Amino acid sequence: MKVVPVSRPAGAPVSLKGAEPPAHITIRGLSKQFNGAVVYDKFDLDIPRGKFVSVFGPNGCGKSTLINMIAGLIPIDAGEILFAGKTLSQIKFGYVFQNYREALFPWLRSIDNIEYPLKHMNLPKAERRAKVERLVAHLGVKIDLQRYPYELSGGQQQLISIMRALVVEPEVLFLDEPFSALDYEMTLFMRQQLQRIFAETGTTMVLVSHDLEEAVYLADRILLLSRRPARVADYPWNEAPRPRTDATLSEAGFVQLKAHCLEVFQREVRKG
Numbered sequence: 001m002k003v004v005p006v007s008r009p010a011g012a013p014v015s016l017k018g019a020e021p022p023a024h025i026t027i028r029g030l031s032k033q034f035n036g037a038v039v040y041d042k043f044d045l046d047i048p049r050g051k052f053v054s055v056f057g058p059n060g061c062g063k064s065t066l067i068n069m070i071a072g073l074i075p076i077d078a079g080e081i082l083f084a085g086k087t088l089s090q091i092k093f094g095y096v097f098q099n100y101r102e103a104l105f106p107w108l109r110s111i112d113n114i115e116y117p118l119k120h121m122n123l124p125k126a127e128r129r130a131k132v133e134r135l136v137a138h139l140g141v142k143i144d145l146q147r148y149p150y151e152l153s154g155g156q157q158q159l160i161s162i163m164r165a166l167v168v169e170p171e172v173l174f175l176d177e178p179f180s181a182l183d184y185e186m187t188l189f190m191r192q193q194l195q196r197i198f199a200e201t202g203t204t205m206v207l208v209s210h211d212l213e214e215a216v217y218l219a220d221r222i223l224l225l226s227r228r229p230a231r232v233a234d235y236p237w238n239e240a241p242r243p244r245t246d247a248t249l250s251e252a253g254f255v256q257l258k259a260h261c262l263e264v265f266q267r268e269v270r271k272g
Helices: 063-070 110-120 125-139 154-166 184-201 212-218 246-250 252-271
Strands: 023-034 037-048 052-056 078-083 093-096 172-176 204-208 221-225 232-234
Touching: 023 063, 023 204, 037 063, 037 078, 037 204, 052 063, 052 212, 063 172, 063 204, 093 154, 110 125, 110 154, 125 154, 125 184, 154 172, 154 184, 184 212, 212 246, 212 252, 221 252, 232 252, 246 252
Parallel strands: 052 204, 052 221, 093 172, 172 204
Antiparallel strands: 023 037, 023 078, 221 232
8 A cells, every 4th residue: 555645735845756665664454442442443554664754643643552553562453564574573673762761770871771672682791882882983972871861861861762772773763752851952952863863874763743843854754643543644755855954944845844734633633
């Protein structure tokens, strides 16, 4: 199945000037209920390989539920989720949680938090440390990793969480509202960090956000969900060049695309 935008504003950068990129994550017939409430019913979606997809929609529509089902954190009732034909158990993936304070182990130093999934994979300590050092050097991180998480700022802690997710060299990185607990200054900083990580790793990323500007700004494609049972209300492309900067926010294409997404969102909210 090829998911295409339902509509688009005039001049908005949503086409790819060619064939649809190959799907990395294929979802077919996904169904999920909670206490009799239908959240997803025979839901289909393709997430393209090596792209950044944001998920946005009305409160309670199932944004976090979707990525939690894809990541295997919540069981599905019916359907199939494949990663380029493989099951979740056959790939490596990373997950960055909203609450970084609870996600990190306070009794471990930052470097040991990053190493933790490698330890779980039974890699020797020397190999674990070498992988962390390569990642730190590649990203140019300037944090003292010998410090405990509680000795770091919120943004630094969330960066540690992202590095922990990346150290396994995942095919897919899931991010569930990763900046919602940060102040605005740190949020802007972390958006730039995440952009750089995406550009340098080429990892397929799936972000849940409650901030429309953030969802559009970071993404190659924005998945706009309806009220539940959730369906694809629209799935437009954002072809603004990277790296995106503050100037991107005032460019005509960005403004038009954001306005279009807001229109779709408000249309779905009114249906409630």
